[in-house]
Amino acid sequence: MRPLTREAQTSRNTIDSKRARRAEAVKYAPGFSADEHQKYLNATATQIVKNIQAKVWTATAVLEAYLARAAQVHDATNCLTEVFFEEALEEARRLDAEFSKTGALKGPLHGVPISVKDSFNVKGFDSTIGYTRWGNKPAEQDAVTVATLRAAGAIVIAKTNVPQTLLAFESVNPLWGRTLNPWSTAHTPGGSSGGEGAVLAADGAALGLGSDIGGSIRIPSGYCGIYALKPGHGRVSYHGSVGPNPGFEAVRAVAGPMGRSVADLERAARVLFGERGSGNAYLPAPVPYRDVTLPAKLRFGYYLNDGVVKGSPACHRAVLETVEALRKAGHECVEINPPDVARALQLFTGITSADGYEKLTSHLGSDKQESALFLVTLGPRLPGFVRAAAGWAIRTFVGDTQFASFLSHSRRKTVGKYYDYVADKLAFERETRGTLWSAAAGLDAVIAPVQAVPAVPHGGCDRLAPLACSTLLYNIVDSPVGIVPVTRVDPERDALSDAWRVAPGAGSTILERGLYGPKGAYDVRAMKGLPVGVQIVGEAWGEEKVLAMMHVVDAALGPRGFGPGSWDPSKQRGVALA
Incomplete structure (x- = not known):
């Protein structure tokens, strides 16, 4: 075996030392006890704040429960990168002491344990996004979003894993390794905010922060079964977020909340929208959260196939069940032709x-x-x-x-x-917006599949990267989009039927063969129990309306086993990768 070069040895040393420090930091979590901790995990962020305010709970007791679960889910999925458990416990005790003296909450997220994607700077810790070269270079200050959440009372407990270069929808890199889906070790949690999707789905944090340039918030939220909001550009600050190509502005990345209920996303949005921090930033636009009133009857457009890849039966069912639920609730749903996703x-x-x-x-x-x-x-x-x-x-x-x-x-x-x-991109944006939101169309929102399949197995992105077309469309168009989990894969209901097989394909025979061929990624037996969600797409600058419509969709669908307390370690199927 050839000896390592000096640079390779330095990288190896960085990997070993950072993983060792992470392992030591995770030890600050108490052991998990269902009797002691589960009630806190069953609560939304909104409920956590209310119970602390009512002096029923303390920030420290809540935090200990989430740290215990975060350690547990990290062991199951490898979702965490930089870990702040010790610092978080100190912050929780300070919050409790101050609240005991004043009786006043620090802010609307008082005592809420949150995680953030590795790309967001946290003072005193690295933002490596998986590059060993970026190790041991701690940030000098918090990202504006992180500082804003802290000022509202949130307690940051950890950063979460991402794919190399933030460009793939599998969360794997040389520094931190591969993150697994909390529902199936054989499948990826998505990317690039894949660590966030995993830790939130398994109740390791009550609220999270991700970023999105081609589906990086929405794909992991769909794969893992959580709620999320991708705002349009200009609503949430991106200052203090690192990336491999900071000068790239043609398609602009956005930051947005990820969580376990629509109410929690709304609470985070009220904190984040329009907040510029202490600097003289040009963006975001100084537009705080604006309350909206929806009409009694909404009009939704929907489509099943994105025009590039034929959607799977499971993803078709998620859209159709959403449509059926909305119609029963008195809303209008009309099938529409999808925008030109291939373009x-x-x-x-x-x-x-x-x-x-x-x-x-x-x-x-x-x-x-x-x-x-x-x-x-x-x-x-x-x-x-x-x-x-x-x-x-x-x-x-x-x-x-x-x-x-x-x-x-x-x-x-x-x-x-x-x-x-x-x-051409700007022209396409104008044309697509003009079609979807014309007076003639009269749509309040569009219901669309997240991807053609519920999730892909590890390695699936190697040959199926264009599947992200269904989400990146709305980055090109810069629309606000919410994710709502709808159902889970059922091997009997979601198998490839004869009727499905004879229906026309959507476009790319190579991609469809990779999904549905003899050794295709769509294996309903292996996917049993994986979540399936939908995108709720709104008009530009309509983030508040999207959140309000997400409430409507969530209520129409009714109870279905998503949200706080839904994850059980024993339900994670498959065999972990070596």
């Missing part, structure tokens, strides 16, 4: 690949590029004549014009060509 994916691919992903991958150093990025970064690595030949072969012999088109857009470009793509 959105072409634009997203063309824009993000403009420099051949050179900047995104420049931080790897001696770190091995994770396989989840293989298909994402393949196009620019191919010589032009090879890419052209491959596209021709795919169109001619496979008949998949969409996949061939995506490959052709994934290449290096001149600055002028990059400008053309951005101009």
